[in-house]
Amino acid sequence: MKNIELIGLCGVGKTYFALDFPSVYYIDVEGSAERSHYAEKLAKAGGVYFGIDEGSQDLKEVTSQIIGLATEDHDYKTVVIDSFSKLYNIVAFLHSKKVGDEYGRHKREANKDFREMQHWIDKLDMNVILICHMRD
Numbered sequence: 001m002k003n004i005e006l007i008g009l010c011g012v013g014k015t016y017f018a019l020d021f022p023s024v025y026y027i028d029v030e031g032s033a034e035r036s037h038y039a040e041k042l043a044k045a046g047g048v049y050f051g052i053d054e055g056s057q058d059l060k061e062v063t064s065q066i067i068g069l070a071t072e073d074h075d076y077k078t079v080v081i082d083s084f085s086k087l088y089n090i091v092a093f094l095h096s097k098k099v100g101d102e103y104g105r106h107k108r109e110a111n112k113d114f115r116e117m118q119h120w121i122d123k124l125d126m127n128v129i130l131i132c133h134m135r136d
Contacts, residue, residue, distance in 0.1 A: 005015065007132045007134055009029045009132070010133070011091065014034055014082070014131045015038060015082055015131065016038070016041070018078075018080045018082065018129045018131060019033075019038060019041045019042055019045060019047070019071055019075070019080075020041075020045070021045075021078035021127055022045065022046075022077040022078060022079070022129070023045065023046050023047060023075055023076045023077040023078060024042060024045060024047035024048075024077075024078045024079070024080055024128075025047065025048055025050065025074075025076040025078065025079045025126075026047055026049050026050065026080045026082065027050045027056050027062055027065060027079065027080060027081045027082065028049060028051045028052070028056055028082055029050045029056045029057055029062075029081065029082060029083055029084075029086045029087045029090075030082060030083055030086055031051060031056075032082075032084065033049065033051070033061075034049075034051060037113075041101065042103070046075070046080075047076075047105065048076070050065060055088065055120055056087075057086075057090055058121055059090075059091050059113055059114070059117070060086060062081065062087065062117065063117045063120065064119055066079070066121060066124070067076065067120050069124055070120045070123040070124050076124055076126060077127060078092055078127040078128075079126050079128055079129070079130065080129040080130075080131065081129070081130050081131065082129075082131040083131045083132055083133055084130040084131060084132050085131075085132040085133045086133070088110060088114065091110040092106045092109075092110040093105050093106070095107075095109035095110050095113075099114060100103065108116070116136070
């Protein structure tokens with residue numbers, strides 16, 4: 001198992017690169033991989049797509065998918081979350097509405113939420129690719 005974090009500017013090829021890994025379970029938080037050239041590449045590699053309509057912007061649903069990959073038999077060899085930073089920012093934003101963002105309160109709460117996912121990622125016998133955007 002390999003854990004890889006890809007960080008880069010938009011349009012440099014992070015997604016295209018990630019789809020070259022074997023048997024990808026692709027979690028598309030941004031909805032950008034619905035484009036035909038990505039879909040063709042994913043299908044050719046024997047991958048599966050989990051997008052916004054399936055719940056990719058809901059941390060509980062994404063965590064549920066990771067738990068399934070960690071506990072059920074399947075043929076996938078790589079899980080990709082694209083972009084992990086967008087998923088994190090969605091969760092942090094939702095917490096900012098509840099607890100405010102003074103002193104990073106919203107990020108502390110988001111970090112707590114992501115701990116369960118990290119626990120299950122650590123149990124995966126798969127390549128794990130987290131695609132992130134560079135900071136402004």
